[in-house]
Amino acid sequence: MKTRFLLVLTCLQAGAAYSQDIISQKTQQVETGLLPAVYIEGRPHAVYKLADRMAHYKVPAVSIAFINHGRIEWAKAYGYLSEEQQVKADTLTLFQAASISKPITSALLYKLAAQGNVALDEDVNKYLRNWKLKPSPFTAKKPVTLRGLLTHTAGLSVEGFHGYAQGSPLPTTVQILNGEPPANSAPVVSIAEPGTGYRASGGGYVVVKQAVEDVTSHPFATVIKDLVLKPAGMVHSTYEQPLPPQFHQQAAAAHDVNGHMLPGRWHTMPEVAPDGLWTTPADLARFLLTLTQSLEDGYDALLTQEQTREMLYARENMGMWQHRDPSHGWYGSGHNDGYNAEMLMFPDKGQGIVVMTNGDYGRRLSNEIIRGAARVYHWERPRPATQTVIKLDAQTLQDYAGTYGMEGLPYHVKIAVEGDHLRATLTLDNTESVLYPASKERFFSPEEGREVTFLTAEDGTVTGLAAGPARLQKMPAAGK
Numbered sequence: 001m002k003t004r005f006l007l008v009l010t011c012l013q014a015g016a017a018y019s020q021d022i023i024s025q026k027t028q029q030v031e032t033g034l035l036p037a038v039y040i041e042g043r044p045h046a047v048y049k050l051a052d053r054m055a056h057y058k059v060p061a062v063s064i065a066f067i068n069h070g071r072i073e074w075a076k077a078y079g080y081l082s083e084e085q086q087v088k089a090d091t092l093t094l095f096q097a098a099s100i101s102k103p104i105t106s107a108l109l110y111k112l113a114a115q116g117n118v119a120l121d122e123d124v125n126k127y128l129r130n131w132k133l134k135p136s137p138f139t140a141k142k143p144v145t146l147r148g149l150l151t152h153t154a155g156l157s158v159e160g161f162h163g164y165a166q167g168s169p170l171p172t173t174v175q176i177l178n179g180e181p182p183a184n185s186a187p188v189v190s191i192a193e194p195g196t197g198y199r200a201s202g203g204g205y206v207v208v209k210q211a212v213e214d215v216t217s218h219p220f221a222t223v224i225k226d227l228v229l230k231p232a233g234m235v236h237s238t239y240e241q242p243l244p245p246q247f248h249q250q251a252a253a254a255h256d257v258n259g260h261m262l263p264g265r266w267h268t269m270p271e272v273a274p275d276g277l278w279t280t281p282a283d284l285a286r287f288l289l290t291l292t293q294s295l296e297d298g299y300d301a302l303l304t305q306e307q308t309r310e311m312l313y314a315r316e317n318m319g320m321w322q323h324r325d326p327s328h329g330w331y332g333s334g335h336n337d338g339y340n341a342e343m344l345m346f347p348d349k350g351q352g353i354v355v356m357t358n359g360d361y362g363r364r365l366s367n368e369i370i371r372g373a374a375r376v377y378h379w380e381r382p383r384p385a386t387q388t389v390i391k392l393d394a395q396t397l398q399d400y401a402g403t404y405g406m407e408g409l410p411y412h413v414k415i416a417v418e419g420d421h422l423r424a425t426l427t428l429d430n431t432e433s434v435l436y437p438a439s440k441e442r443f444f445s446p447e448e449g450r451e452v453t454f455l456t457a458e459d460g461t462v463t464g465l466a467a468g469p470a471r472l473q474k475m476p477a478a479g480k
Helices: 002-031 052-056 097-113 146-150 174-180 200-218 218-227 246-249 280-299 305-313 362-376 392-398
Strands: 038-040 061-068 071-079 323-325 329-336 339-346 352-359 385-389 403-407 415-416 422-426 431-437 442-444 451-456 460-468 471-475
Touching: 002 061, 002 071, 052 071, 052 362, 061 280, 061 362, 071 280, 097 146, 097 200, 097 218, 097 280, 097 305, 097 329, 097 339, 146 200, 174 200, 200 218, 246 431, 280 305, 280 352, 305 403, 329 362, 352 362, 392 415, 392 422, 403 460, 415 460, 431 471
Parallel strands: 038 385
Antiparallel strands: 061 071, 061 352, 323 329, 329 339, 339 352, 403 415, 403 471, 415 422, 422 431, 431 442, 442 451, 451 460, 460 471
């Protein structure tokens, strides 16, 4: 009997060691198999090493959590908390989640609705005591609701926020909503009829924050900790802003496009509902797993199966996530100054990945990591696309050079010729993109996969450019 027991124990240990070896091999394959957004036809397919791409993008720290078989299979951190202090990042290092704060805020509102504290389709002013959304011709027929705010269909202004340097005066929530000093953002107002389309509005989530605090009479950070973070097992996460001093030593500092640390290490984000979460990839993975378990098994530590299904898949809730098709994955992305976070979950596979970085080029790096993981774990997507580059004459390229903008937009795009291609610089944060011609008017970025199409008048004069839904006009050259 003793011999049989030892044999079984030995087999179990050997199986565990073999399993760990497989996990280590796949982890290494991800680390050495980063992939670009685009392969260029006729050129060798690029494959990168993580350390090389961190240096290329000037991102000091990366942290990854990988989900497999419905659990966190591995988590690993790379690099350092800042360019100045050579303190190694680890899996408990905190990063700003930026807009990934929003789907977690959405879960809180579903929890409050389930408790009977709010109704998602009522006029939000019903729940606001210390501030009210002003009447507008846009809201004469249909009110702004919590659901509309969560899904970016309420027709409100203020797309996003940049936060406040350490030591700067911080505005109250009401000051942010009114656009009053020391707030550095515009007032949150109605700019379109509710329900008439998607318009990204971080300002709408600030209204949600005010409603939560008015309804519960408690700070938003406390309410979401008790009702969402704790039930989801997110024990290393907080919405507290400014970040409490006891967490400073484990927080990654923010870095700009040149790899320089922001003054004061990071910006404070008093707009906590849309952008204020400090967390780790493992904690975000736990949130994804909690939702998955609720869908599959009715696990109701956070929400019931019905509530989770409605939050994720109801047609009227499009906009809470960037993408949430079960076969293509739930996808969330966030960018604050100096930080980027990406999360992707395939609930039908029990697989997913979360990547967090502390650099302004972090999104490009994170997506290269995710595409590499897709190849290692045999996901259909995301994978590199393939584009053909054509050769354009020097004059055609020069015609595209210039500055592009739009009235009311606080930034411009500068286009310059660089050999046989173009370079685009976004003045908002000085991020740059190399653009190769796929046709006379259409260009693409191999690192991002983004496409830019130049617009021309009937006589061939370049009048503007289109990048996704954005349409920018070419501005007259100085002196003209």
